[in-house]
Amino acid sequence: MAVENGRKPRAMFATRFGALAAIVGSSVGLGNIWRFPYEAGMHGGGAFLLCYLACVLLLGIPVLCAEFFMGRTTRSNVFGAYLKLSPHGRWYLSGYVGIIASFLIISFYSVVAGWTVEYSFCSLTGQLDFSTTANGHAQFRLLTSGWRSVWWTILFLIINFGVLSAGVTKGIERMANIMMPLLFVLLIAFCINSCRMSGFKEGMSFLFRPDFTQITPSVILSALGQAFFSLSLGLGCMITYASYFKKDTHPGRIATTSALLDTVVALLAGVIIFPAVFSFDLSPEAGPTLVFEVLPYVFSQLPGGIIWATLFFMLLFIASITSTVSMSEISISYFCDEKSMTRRRSTMVSAVIALVGGTLCALSFGPMSHLTIGGMNLFELFDFLASNICLPVGGFICAVFVGWKVDKVLFRNMFVVDSRYSFPPSGLLHLSLRYFCPAAIVLIFFNSLGLL
Ligand code: TRP
Numbered sequence: 054m055a056v057e058n059g060r061k062p063r064a065m066f067a068t069r070f071g072a073l074a075a076i077v078g079s080s081v082g083l084g085n086i087w088r089f090p091y092e093a094g095m096h097g098g099g100a101f102l103l104c105y106l107a108c109v110l111l112l113g114i115p116v117l118c119a120e121f122f123m124g125r126t127t128r129s130n131v132f133g134a135y136l137k138l139s140p141h142g143r144w145y146l147s148g149y150v151g152i153i154a155s156f157l158i159i160s161f162y163s164v165v166a167g168w169t170v171e172y173s174f175c176s177l178t179g180q181l182d183f184s185t186t187a188n189g190h191a192q193f194r195l196l197t198s199g200w201r202s203v204w205w206t207i208l209f210l211i212i213n214f215g216v217l218s219a220g221v222t223k224g225i226e227r228m229a230n231i232m233m234p235l236l237f238v239l240l241i242a243f244c245i246n247s248c249r250m251s252g253f254k255e256g257m258s259f260l261f262r263p264d265f266t267q268i269t270p271s272v273i274l275s276a277l278g279q280a281f282f283s284l285s286l287g288l289g290c291m292i293t294y295a296s297y298f299k300k301d302t303h304p305g306r307i308a309t310t311s312a313l314l315d316t317v318v319a320l321l322a323g324v325i326i327f328p329a330v331f332s333f334d335l336s337p338e339a340g341p342t343l344v345f346e347v348l349p350y351v352f353s354q355l356p357g358g359i360i361w362a363t364l365f366f367m368l369l370f371i372a373s374i375t376s377t378v379s380m381s382e383i384s385i386s387y388f389c390d391e392k393s394m395t396r397r398r399s400t401m402v403s404a405v406i407a408l409v410g411g412t413l414c415a416l417s418f419g420p421m422s423h424l425t426i427g428g429m430n431l432f433e434l435f436d437f438l439a440s441n442i443c444l445p446v447g448g449f450i451c452a453v454f455v456g457w458k459v460d461k462v463l464f465r466n467m468f469v470v471d472s473r474y475s476f477p478p479s480g481l482l483h484l485s486l487r488y489f490c491p492a493a494i495v496l497i498f499f500n501s502l503g504l505l
Contacts, residue, residue, distance in 0.1 A: 063128055063296065063297065064297055065297050065298070065299050066297050066298060066299065066302070069299075069301060069302055069303070070230075072294075072297070072298055072299070072302045072307060073307050073310060073311070074229060074230050074233070075294060075297075075375075075379070076291070076294060076307050076311045077233065077310070077311045077314055077315070078229045078233065078372075078375030078376070078378075078379070079285045079290060079291075079294060079375060079376055079378075079379035079380075080283060080284050080285050080311050080312075080314075080315040080376075081233065081236075081314065081315055081318050081372055081375075081376075082372045082373050082375065082376030082377075083162060083165050083166065083169075083369070083372070083373050083376065084279070084282045084283040084319075084376070085283055085315060085318040085319040085322055086240075086318070086319075086322040086344065086369060086372070087165055087341075087344045087345075087369075088279065088282065088283070089105075089279060089283065089319040089322055089323065090322050090323055090326040090327070090343060090344055091339065091340055091341055091342075091343040091344065092275055092276075092279050093105075093260065093323060093337075094326075094327075094330070094336075094337030094338055094339065094343055095275075095337075095338050095340060096267070096271075096272045096275050096276070097263075097264060097267035097268075097272060098259040098260050098262075098263075098264075098327070098337065099258075099259065099260060099261055099262045099263030099264060100263045100264055100265065100267035100268045100272060101267075101272055101275070101276055102260060102261070102263065102323070103263045103268070104268060104272060104273050104276035104277075105276040105279055105280055105319075106316070107276075108273075108276050108277045108279075108280035108281075109280045109283075109284065109312055109315075109316055110312075111485075111489070111490075111493070112277065112280065112281075112448070112490055112493060112494065113280045113281065113284045113286060113312060114308055114309065114312050114477075115452065115482050115485045115486050115489075115490055116281070116286050116287070116448045116451060116452055116486075116490060117284055117286060117291060117308045117311075117312065118304065118305065118308050118467075118477075118482055118486075119451050119452055119454075119455040119456075119486050120286060120289065120290075120291035120292045120295060120451055121291060121292075121295040121298075121304040121307070121308060121467065122295075122304070122455055122459070122464055122467050123135075123138065123289075123292045123295070123451070123454075123455065124291065124292035124293060124294065124295025124296040124297075124298070125295045125296065125298050125302075125304060125467060126138070126463070126467065127296065128296045129292075129296055129390060130148070130289070130292070130293055130296070130383070130386035130387045130389075130390045130391065131147075131148040131151045131152065131288070131289025131292045131293060131383060131387065132145050132148030132149070132151075132152070132289075132387050132390075132391055133145075133148075133387075133390050133391060134148075134289070134292050134296070135147060135148055135454070136148075138454070138458065138459065139454070139458055142458075144450070144454055144458075147447060147450040147451070147454075148289060148387070150288075150443055150446060150447055150450075151287070151288035151289040151290075151383060151443075151447055152288075152289075152383060152384050152387055153443075154287075154288050154438075154439045154443035154444070154447065155288050155290070155380050155381075155383040155384055156384065156403075156406050156407060156410055157410065157435045157436075157438055157439040157443070158282075158288070158380055158435075158436075158439045158440075159377060159380050159381060159407045159410065159411070160407065160410025160411050160413065160414045160435050161410075161411075161414045161432045161435045161436050161439075162373070162376070162377060162380070163206050163209050163210050163213070163377060163407065163411040163414075164202060164206045164411060164414045164415045164418070164432060165341070165373070166206075166209045166370065166373035166374070166377065167202060167205035167206035167207075167208065167209040167411075167415065168196070168197065168202070168205065168345055169366050169369045169370040169373060170205050170208060170209050170212075170366075170370055171196055171201070171202075171205040172196070172345070172362070172366040173362075173363055173366035173367045173370060175196065176359050176362040176363045176366065177359075177363045179359070181349070181359070181362065182349075183349055183352040183353055183358035183359050183361075183362045189345070189346035189347060189348070189349040189350060190342075190346050192346075192349060193342055193345050193346050197418045197419065198419055199419050199420065200416075200419065200420070201419075202415040202416075202418055202419060203412055203415040203416060203419075205415075206411045206412065206414070206415040207408060207411065207412065209370075209373075209374075209377075209411075210404065210407055210408055210411050212374065213374055213377045213378065213381065213407075214381065214400055214401075214403070214404035214407070216374070216378065217378060217381055217382075217385065217400050218396070218397055218400040218401070218404075229371065229375045232368055232371045232372075233371075233372065233375075235368060236368040236369070236371070236372055237318070237321075239361075239364065239365060239368060240318065240321040240322065240325065241321065243321075243325045243351060243361075243365075244321055244324045244325055246351070246354060246355060247324055247325055247328040247329070247351075248328075249354070250328040250329060250332040250354070251331075251332045252327075252328045252329065252330065252331025252332030252333070253328040253332075255327075255328075255331040256324075256326075256327030256328030256329070256330060256331045256332075257324070257327070257328065259327050259331070259337065260323045260324070260327050270497070270500040270501040271501045273497050273500070273501065274441055274445070274497050274498065274500075274501035275441065277445055277494070277497050278440040278441040278444055278445065279440070281440070281444040281445065281448055282440050282444060283315055283316075283319060284311070284312060284315060285376070285379060285380075286444065286447075286448055287443065287444030287445065287446070287447035287448040287451070288380075288383055288443065288444065288447050289383055289447070289451075290379050290380060290382070290383050292451075293379075293382050293383055293386050294379060294382070296386075300470075301470060301471060302470070303468075303470050303475050304467055304468065305468050305475055305477045306475065308477075309477065322344075325351060326343065326344060326347055326348075326351075329347050329348075329350050329351045330343075330347055332350070333347075333350045335347060335350075341432070341433070341436075348362070348365070349362075352365075381400075381403055381407070384399070384402075384403045384406075385399045385400055385403050387399075388402055388403070410435070413431050414431055414432040414435060415432075416431075417430040417431040417432040417433075418430075418432065441501075445494050445497070445498050446498075448490075448494060449490075449491055449494040449495065449498075452486045452490035452491050452494070453486075453491050455483075455486050456483065456485075456486035456487030456488070456490070456491065457487060461479075461480070461483050464479055464482075464483050465479040465480070465483075467479075
């Protein structure tokens with residue numbers, strides 16, 4: 054099996070900590086703080102959380118290890134990884150699904166990331182009112198009306214691709230190493246503040262007391278989609294990042310640590326949002342705008358709300374950029390490796406596609422809001438197609454591939470670092486990738502489509 058890139062030696066994460074920080078940076082993002090609370094709110098709170106935790110543990114961690122395996126052994130992008138491991142099969146087609154879906158995700162993701170830039174800018178310049186319990190809904194409408202959202206989305210994408218083409222990801226990594234722990238501390242501070250809210254009890258029981266009658270096939274599919282989204286799975290993002298792992302990196306430890314941290318951040322976000330939702334008589338089912346409408350209420354409860362708000366949205370912006378950088382890397386490394394483009398050129402091509410997609414999604418909250426397909430605007434449609442269809446399909450293919458096409462011993466060897474076997478039980482993981490994961494994903498998928 055050819056493992057080297059041929060032309061230039063492949064870039065590597067310099068240290069073990071750097072690799073962990075990059076993986077955590079990719080997983081912790083808007084998926085935890087923006088998407089998790091609104092998905093949980095729309096799908097019954099506790100019932101959703103229970104399904105979500107089960108999906109992370111039983112499907113997320115094994116698929117994460119499978120993606121790590123593919124990246125680390127082949128040192129290739131998603132397309133090249135399938136091709137190297139199975140030169141005569143058609144598995145590489147799955148790489149296309151990953152690349153196309155990564156553009157769908159970056160399109161709607163950058164709209165929300167654009168809101169975080171706009172919210173930090175507006176609260177810094179005093180255009181947002183966090184000093185009173187201002188109406189979050191009205192503020193949100195004002196800020197996203199017309200073409201405003203589009204400009205912020207474009208600005209975000211320019212920053213994202215500017216960073217990538219300048220090759221200053223190292224700077225980003227370093228910045229993230231400081232900012233991510235800070236975000237964590239801030240989230241904990243807001244959680245403590247939540248305890249003082251009148252709706253604390255109600256919010257907590259909404260999130261942590263599952264109503265089992267609410268567990269339906271579509272809730273389970275959404276939980277699976279959310280688990281894969283949050284762990285950056287299913288598109289080959291983790292294949293791409295693992296191709297930059299050095300020999301001394303512990304993939305098993307990285308997988309479990311990042312899954313754990315990712316889940317904790319999502320839970321913290323839930324503990325912040327739901328007590329506020331119930332304290333101010335809002336509906337947990339507001340959808341994608343939930344967090345942006347509810348947070349002004351949270352900030353208004355704090356002395357110096359504007360400072361907290363600015364800080365929080367800035368940190369959220371940084372958390373998003375470490376995620377979009379990883380998403381963009383899927384297509385950039387594909388264009389570089391397989392199409393022999395220079396890094397600059399492949400960044401340009403990816404940027405243009407993302408700009409078109411991002412603009413369309415941003416417009417779907419304003420001038421193009423009347424355009425709906427199956428009851429969803431473009432933003433929601435992109436999210437649905439990518440998260441509920443492409444991610445489970447991509448995860449399924451990866452699990453089947455590693456479970457059936459890859460030798461157990463080869464898979465086990467990935468966990469041998471410094472000639473010692475480290476965590477986790479690779480036999481069990483391989484077995485799960487072979488039988489349990491594919492079966493569970495297929496069941497969840499078809500059941501929710503009403504086909505079973
Ligand atoms: N995990 C990120 C978040 O929670 C989003 C993300 C980054 C992603 N890379 C991905 C989602 C690849 C799916 C696939 O915000």
